[in-house]
Amino acid sequence: MPAEWALEVMRKAPYITVSLVRADGTAYGVPLSLASADGRVWYFHCAPEGDKLDAMAAHPEVCLSAVARCRPTVGPKDGSFTLQYRSAIAFGRAEPVTDEAEKVQALRIISERFLPRHMDAFDEAIRRSLHRTAVVRITLASPPVGKRKQYDADGEEMKYGRME
Numbered sequence: 001m002p003a004e005w006a007l008e009v010m011r012k013a014p015y016i017t018v019s020l021v022r023a024d025g026t027a028y029g030v031p032l033s034l035a036s037a038d039g040r041v042w043y044f045h046c047a048p049e050g051d052k053l054d055a056m057a058a059h060p061e062v063c064l065s066a067v068a069r070c071r072p073t074v075g076p077k078d079g080s081f082t083l084q085y086r087s088a089i090a091f092g093r094a095e096p097v098t099d100e101a102e103k104v105q106a107l108r109i110i111s112e113r114f115l116p117r118h119m120d121a122f123d124e125a126i127r128r129s130l131h132r133t134a135v136v137r138i139t140l141a142s143p144p145v146g147k148r149k150q151y152d153a154d155g156e157e158m159k160y161g162r163m164e
Contacts, residue, residue, distance in 0.1 A: 006088035006146030007039045013066035013088075018044070018138070020094070022051070023058035034064070035113040040140050042092070043106035048134040056094040062138055064090045076155030083149060090144035097135040106135045 010016060019029040028051060036042040042064070046052055056062065070085040097103050104126055111122055150158045 001146035001148060003143035003145065006090070006144035009068050009086045009088040009146055010034075010042075010064070010066045010090070010144060011036070011039075013068045016042075016064050016066045018052070018094075019063040019065065020052065020055035021059040021061075022055045028052075028055050033110065033114055034138070035110040037109050039143075042138045042140070043097070043110055043135055044138075045107060045110060045133050045135050048132060052136070053096065053134060056096075056136065060093045060095060062092055062094045064088075064092065064138065064140075064144070073151075075157075076151055084151065086146065086148045086150075088144045088146045090140050091142065092138045092140040094136050094138045097137050100130070102137075103130065103133075103135045106137065107133070 014033075015031040016034045017029050017031045018034070019027065022028050030052065032044045032046075034042045034044045066088045068086045070083055073082060073084050074080070075082055097106060107126065107130075108122065111119060111125075148158075152158050
């Protein structure tokens with residue numbers, strides 16, 4: 001599926017799994033609430049210390065994986081047990097945000113995505129907790145790619161980028 005389609009999956013997914021490599025070479029993946037204003041730079045927040053920050057300090061390259069609209073189904077033509085889904089994957093580089101203005105802007109982007117009706121409390125929340133909140137910027141190395149399994153109204157699987 002095209003990159004714009006994959007970006008839409010990432011924007012709508014309730015979380016995106018961020019996969020990292022720890023300093024000892026072991027894998028570490030965690031579902032996080034990421035948000036982006038432009039589709040190229042993504043942000044998440046976390047505690048100012050911990051596994052995520054340690055892993056990205058050792059290996060800043062990350063993989064993002066998002067799944068949206070995933071639901072078990074029975075294939076309409078052959079009765080197979082399967083899933084209909086929309087997914088996206090992207091690769092990028094993670095780094096801590098150290099500039100306070102960028103941190104606030106990133107937290108605003110995250111909050112507007114997940115708590116848009118509560119933005120009147122944003123400034124007070126920043127005042128209370130900015131000092132104890134880390135923000136990570138992930139810059140994508142290239143546009144994301146997407147994949148899906150979906151059936152049309154006639155029960156035909158929609159393959160090869162067919163939209164409707």
